[in-house]
Amino acid sequence: MSLLTGVDVAKHNKADDCWVIVHGRAYNVTEFLPEHPGGSKIILKYAGKDATEEFEPIHPPDTLEKYLDKSKHLGPVDMTTVVTEKAEESPEERERMKRIQEMPLLEQCYNLLDFEAVARRVMKKTAWGYYSSAADDEITLRENHSAFHRIWFRPRILIDVEKVDFSTTMLGTPCSIPFYVTATALGKLGHAEGEVVLTRSAHQHNVIQMIPTLASCAFDEIVDAAGPGQVQWLQLYVNKDRAITQRIVQHAEKRGCKGLFITVDAPQLGRREKDMRMKFTDEGSNVQGGQATDTSQGAARAISTFIDPSLSWADIPWFQSITKMPIVLKGVQRVEDVVKAVEAGVQGVVLSNHGGRQLEFARSAVEVLAETMPVLRERGLENKIEIYVDGGIRRATDILKALCLGAKGVGIGRPFLYAMSAYGQDGVDRAMQLLKDEMEMGMRLIGARNVGELNPGMLDARGLFNHASPPSDSLAYAVYDPLVNPSQRLA
Numbered sequence: 496m497s498l499l500t501g502v503d504v505a506k507h508n509k510a511d512d513c514w515v516i517v518h519g520r521a522y523n524v525t526e527f528l529p530e531h532p533g534g535s536k537i538i539l540k541y542a543g544k545d546a547t548e549e550f551e552p553i554h555p556p557d558t559l560e561k562y563l564d565k566s567k568h569l570g571p572v573d574m575t576t577v578v579t580e581k582a583e584e585s586p587e588e589r590e591r592m593k594r595i596q597e598m599p600l601l602e603q604c605y606n607l608l609d610f611e612a613v614a615r616r617v618m619k620k621t622a623w624g625y626y627s628s629a630a631d632d633e634i635t636l637r638e639n640h641s642a643f644h645r646i647w648f649r650p651r652i653l654i655d656v657e658k659v660d661f662s663t664t665m666l667g668t669p670c671s672i673p674f675y676v677t678a679t680a681l682g683k684l685g686h687a688e689g690e691v692v693l694t695r696s697a698h699q700h701n702v703i704q705m706i707p708t709l710a711s712c713a714f715d716e717i718v719d720a721a722g723p724g725q726v727q728w729l730q731l732y733v734n735k736d737r738a739i740t741q742r743i744v745q746h747a748e749k750r751g752c753k754g755l756f757i758t759v760d761a762p763q764l765g766r767r768e769k770d771m772r773m774k775f776t777d778e779g780s781n782v783q784g785g786q787a788t789d790t791s792q793g794a795a796r797a798i799s800t801f802i803d804p805s806l807s808w809a810d811i812p813w814f815q816s817i818t819k820m821p822i823v824l825k826g827v828q829r830v831e832d833v834v835k836a837v838e839a840g841v842q843g844v845v846l847s848n849h850g851g852r853q854l855e856f857a858r859s860a861v862e863v864l865a866e867t868m869p870v871l872r873e874r875g876l877e878n879k880i881e882i883y884v885d886g887g888i889r890r891a892t893d894i895l896k897a898l899c900l901g902a903k904g905v906g907i908g909r910p911f912l913y914a915m916s917a918y919g920q921d922g923v924d925r926a927m928q929l930l931k932d933e934m935e936m937g938m939r940l941i942g943a944r945n946v947g948e949l950n951p952g953m954l955d956a957r958g959l960f961n962h963a964s965p966p967s968d969s970l971a972y973a974v975y976d977p978l979v980n981p982s983q984r985l986a
């Protein structure tokens with residue numbers, strides 16, 4: 496069969512006759528247009544053209560193989576005949592390129608927040624918008640980190656801390672430090688290689704990686720990138736089509752995943768307005784003219800229409816029947832549900848508000864942890880379930896506070912995304928090493944030789960529950976201040 500040419504494909508550039516090119520192959524997506532979760536508009540932008548650049552960060556490479564009927568696969572295209580319009584570099588893009596030239600050396604990043612500061616300046620707006628975005632006024636986002644500032648240490652002295660060991664086990668598997676790389680979608684928005692960059696660093700530092708359902712990389716690509724003995728977990732958004740969910744779970748178990756983390760705080764993805772705004776700018780003025788399309792909901796909404804809002808406690812036995820992997824509920828936000836999780840026989844919970852990206856004014860995980868552990872101890876349940884927390888963990892002191900309160904380990908999201916987006920794998924390696932250095936110093940200074948010695952008596956957490964005032968809502972002034980000119984809003 497002779498190769499298709501760019502001219503052949505270009506003829507099919509209408510809504511009722513739409514071909515696109517992805518990774519050098521042509522596809523007839525005419526009938527698929529109305530079903531596309533991201534709306535038809537974003538595909539029609541590439542009708543008759545090469546859509547690879549837009550497709551790549553949002554979709555795992557095997558998406559078309561899996562979801563587009565074989566009859567619509569038109570075969571390979573002679574890419575030398577395809578004219579790709581090099582997006583004329585916008586002034587903003589030129590400005591961004593300049594900032595990349597001037598960015599600090601990796602060695603000048605001394606903590607996880609440094610990576611955030613650099614990433615904000617050098618990432619594409621859409622990627623920054625998606626990663627940094629949180630729900631509504633982003634108050635829970637800020638509360639996640641500032642809650643740790645209401646907890647103070649009560650260090651022990653004159654303890655021989657020449658040797659400190661912060662290794663631990665999570666779900667029965669050993670790891671070098673009590674943090675894991677949590678599930679964050681669309682890794683290729685920040686780095687061309689996506690989640691496999693995190694995989695390589697996690698292996699290097701003997702840290703567990705949670706593989707997101709909504710990864711840009713294919714699941715098998717991420718597992719294949721793992722090193723010998725590396726531990727990976729699967730994060731699951733439950734699909735309305737339970738047969739798809741069963742297939743994903745059993746495949747993950749077959750590939751060696753050591754934990755199933757069912758996300759329970761997202762029956763619908765939150766309103767992340769920075770992310771939504773990016774889609775507006777991408778779509779240009781006609782969308783702002785009110786014909787909002789699906790993509791005006793931002794990447795998050797566009798990629799998550801499959802998530803099943805009917806998921807309930809009644810489903811837990813079914814999950815326990817289809818897998819032997821330990822089951823952890825990710826996104827639990829009050830002690831009553833932790834007790835229910837124990838009764839349901841799951842192996843763990845992640846106390847989490849999804850990095851502030853879901854319910855605004857959800858409490859920080861560390862506050863829920865401080866509410867939970869005394870109740871579990873009182874009922875003799877503390878050893879029946881492993882408690883993890885995530886959200887706003889930026890320092891080893893945050894990790895130490897969580898462990899003193901009773902957490903088994905903590906999940907970290909954005910910092911590793913920012914480190915990856917700004918500096919690639921070297922960035923993630925440095926971020927993990929910085930945390931290890933901070934952890935070693937922190938253990939010594941509070942007088943703990945191993946994680947088993949960390950306990951609530953090492954903290955003064957009395958201030959944790961009094962929210963004198965929510966973290967200053969600086970965002971609102973920036974976003975809604977009519978004097979701020981529109982382009983600055985998106986900075």
Ligand SMILES: Cc1cc2c(cc1C)[n+](S(=O)(=O)[O-])c1c(=O)[nH]c(=O)nc-1n2C[C@H](O)[C@H](O)[C@H](O)COP(=O)(O)O
Pocket residue numbers: 625626627639677678679680707708709730758795825847848849850851852885886887888906907908909910
């Ligand atoms: C930053 C980020 C977080 C996401 C995330 C994507 C990004 C960019 N995505 S999301 O698009 O759907 O919201 C996921 C996800 O795929 N699944 C999930 O369970 N949690 C998701 N989370 C939440 C994540 O697992 C942690 O709960 C959160 O990142 C912890 O907060 P920090 O970022 O402050 O560490």
